[in-house]
Amino acid sequence: EGTRLVAVCYLIDQAIGHGDADSDFRQLAAFATQLNFTQEQLDALLKETAESYRTDRGKSLIAAAFPEE
Numbered sequence: 815e816g817t818r819l820v821a822v823c824y825l826i827d828q829a830i831g832h833g834d835a836d837s838d839f840r841q842l843a844a845f846a847t848q849l850n851f852t853q854e855q856l857d858a859l860l861k862e863t864a865e866s867y868r869t870d871r872g873k874s875l876i877a878a879a880f881p882e883e
Contacts, residue, residue, distance in 0.1 A: 818878070
């Protein structure tokens with residue numbers, strides 16, 4: 815789930831033209847490599863994350879990353 819949070823950070827920074835977008839993507843790619851993601855899986859993660867963010871502005875991503883016990 816942490817990878818999705820980095821993905822949303824990248825997508826937001828990219829959308830607003832923030833200077834950290836490239837750094838965000840490099841970190842996201844490093845996580846994807848550690849998780850043995852294929853390029854298709856990384857693309858799917860970015861697409862799913864963008865759709866989730868559009869739906870609730872990241873609330874479900876945060877809830878999934880930090881579940882209440």
